[in-house]
Amino acid sequence: MSDDELSRTFAALADPTRRAILARLAEGEATVNELAEPFDMSLQAVSKHLKVLERAGLITRGRDAQWRPCRLESAPLETASAWIDRYRAHWSDRFDRLEREIRRVQSDKDRSRHEQG
Numbered sequence: 001m002s003d004d005e006l007s008r009t010f011a012a013l014a015d016p017t018r019r020a021i022l023a024r025l026a027e028g029e030a031t032v033n034e035l036a037e038p039f040d041m042s043l044q045a046v047s048k049h050l051k052v053l054e055r056a057g058l059i060t061r062g063r064d065a066q067w068r069p070c071r072l073e074s075a076p077l078e079t080a081s082a083w084i085d086r087y088r089a090h091w092s093d094r095f096d097r098l099e100r101e102i103r104r105v106q107s108d109k110d111r112s113r114h115e116q117g
Contacts, residue, residue, distance in 0.1 A: 006083060009076045012056035018049050022058060025072035035070060
């Protein structure tokens with residue numbers, strides 16, 4: 001996935017309405033009307049959110065006669081998760097080293113107090 005695709009994924013995920021739509025689609029496909037039900041917004045506004053999700057590759061829209069179901073596409077989420085995991089491992093290692101250093105400093109401080117006392 002290119003940086004532009006990753007940027008589109010994170011930009012799409014930045015909005016709580018779009019995250020709620022993805023959560024609903026994780027349960028199964030749905031129409032625009034079904035996706036719009038829980039929101040206090042127009043169908044046009046929901047359609048704009050769906051276009052952002054579609055451009056990011058997070059959903060696809062099918063066509064079954066007049067019914068156009070939306071489906072969740074997991075590949076961009078998996079790629080974003082892998083990207084985050086790389087940094088999680090990096091920061092976890094840094095935090096572990098920081099914790100060891102804090103313990104060492106605290107131990108030295110405790111030893112020094114004990115020797116003075």
